[in-house]
Amino acid sequence: MDIEVKFDCSRVDWNLVADILKDVGMGHHEPSLHKKAFENSYVTVFIYYGNRMIGFGRAISDGAYQAAIYDVAVAPDFQRKGLGNIILKNIISKLLQCNIILYASPGKEDFYTKNDFRKMKTGMAQFTNAGKMSEKGFTD
Template identity: 60%
Template sequence: MTIEVKYSCDEVDWDLVASILKRVGMGHYAPEIHSKAFHASHTTVFIFDDDKMIGFGRALSDGAYQAAIYDCAVLPEYQGQKIGSLILEHILKQLEGCNVILYAAPGKEGFYQKLGFSRLKTGMAKFVAEKIMQDKGFID
C-alpha cells in the first residue's frame, strides 16, 4: 500500500466521493453538491492508495478559533488501517488554535474519543431531513 495525502479538490472524482459516502452509510448527495461543499471548505483532505481514492474529509472554519469537521469517510476495505486517523490528523493540522466540533455516526464516538475529542454536554441541531436523522439515532 502506497499512501498519498492530497489537499486539493483538483481532479477529484465527485461521483466516487458520493459513492463512498453512500457505501459507508453517510449522508450523500449528487456529485456536484459534494463538489460545491468541498470547494467551499476551509480544509480538504483526500487519501489515495496509489491512484485510488480511499478516504477523505473536510472542515469548515473561520481560520481563527472555530471549526467543524464533516464528511470523513474511508472505504470499508481500508477501515481499521489508521486511514481515518490519518485524515483527522491532516485536517487538525490545518485547524491549530481552533475549537473543533463534529458529530459522529452513532456507535463511532469511540473512534473520535481516541483522537482526543470529548462528548458535548449541550448541543443543538436543526436538520433539513429531521426524521431521517432521528431514525439514524443522531437526535431524539
C-alpha cells in the first residue's frame, strides 16, 4: 500500500477527522475543536492514501521529558493493515526523550501492549463527563 505520512495540519479535512473518530467509536467533537486540538499539539501525524486521509494521531508534550498520545485512529476500511503502527511509531519518533502516557479505548489495549506500552498501576483521571466514561469502561 502506497501511503504518505505528513506531520503538519495544512489541508486537513477536519470534518473527516471528526467522522473517522466517530466511525471507530472514539470521542469526537465539532471539527473546529479537533482543528484547535491538533494545531496546539506537539506532534501531529496524518496518513494519506492518494488524496484521502485515512488515519491520524497526535501528542502533547513539554518537549523535555513528558508526553501524552491522543486520537490515534484509522478509517475502518483501512484497519488491520499496520497503519496504526505507522502512526504510533512516527509520533514516538518525535518524543524519544520523553515518558509517554495514553489511555486506550476499552478493547484496544493489546495494540498498545504490542508497541511496548504497559498498564499503569497509578493512572487516575478526572473527566468532564465521568458517568459516560464509566459506562464506556474507561473508569471504575
